[in-house]
Amino acid sequence: MKLYTENYPAPNPRKVHIYLAEKGLSVDRVHTRMAERQHKAPDFMQKNSLGQVPVLETDDGKFISESIAICRYFEALHPAPPMFGRDPFDAAMVEMWIRRAEFRLWNPMGQVWINADPRTAVVNPNQFKDYGEHSKKILAGAMKWIDRELGDGREFLAGKQFTMADIVLLCGLDFAKFIHQDIPEEAQNLRAWHARVSARPSARAT
């Protein structure tokens, strides 16, 4: 297998890297340099017509895009330790929190990045700056909402175990910080969670 991927701060590749570290798996990596637009090159677009990393090439030469799809593929091949839940309800909580992290936090974060960050203005000259600025408020609101949800004292996002949902939220928050949208000072539950999760070897190595 081969993983076409990019380094930090690219948030989607990082999800897969943390997942693999947590599972103790290693996969050959092909560094796909986004700054050189290698993810938009014709031969790469054959692998993923969206021109995005990461992409996994399987042993029989098939391609899987989307970080969570790649992780679920590894999970099916290597179920232990479980990163997508330990029973039907637990698995539902992991899926629910992956999606909440994506739709509530990653989506407005993407809007800030695309529409309000000067670093993307080069490839996206048609920025909607008003909407990008507005999205900063939505993003901060999402962080405060997750902070309240964590107020019940649970250790990890989807319950007692570290799961894929924590990885999604962590990579989102760290990318948000990269675009200058840090966790609000008052969101103490979320800050404590972030410190706890960031201390894991898998997060520190990626």
Next chain:
Amino acid sequence: MKLYTENYPAPNPRKVHIYLAEKGLSVDRVHTRMAERQHKAPDFMQKNSLGQVPVLETDDGKFISESIAICRYFEALHPAPPMFGRDPFDAAMVEMWIRRAEFRLWNPMGQVWINADPRTAVVNPNQFKDYGEHSKKILAGAMKWIDRELGDGREFLAGKQFTMADIVLLCGLDFAKFIHQDIPEEAQNLRAWHARVSARPSARAT
């Protein structure tokens, strides 16, 4: 179990309804009337602090939000017929296409609905109309991209079987039509897929 849900055209509840019909499962339903803001009532917010339907109440009184998380819960309890893939690679394709349908099509569709549709201006007076209009183009581009992807002649979105990915795309496209963003005329593969999938009893009943 109890499913707190809403009728057509609410697209997220409909995903669960089609899924249940395909599986031959029935669940008690509590009609949560969005027009009466029942999904924002304090007792409902206890079930899902985001104030969204659908929500599943399990037999032991726990709550699951997010349509795909609800469907994955049913899938773990009732694996046949499989709606999330038949082997690791197939499951990865289903997950990949669920996410592509959501991030590429549902996301800009949501922006059109929130920012450019007069029917949401009542609850969202701060519409970003320019961005809503721009999102119509992104949405049409997504439909054309999926149309090209279907050009290899496969019957369903993630391969040879009807899966959850088809349900996500169908509910997206039908809601897009509800907000006057129909499939482009030239997207013949996507139109043929839509006709094929819409003819299924599960789709016609919801």
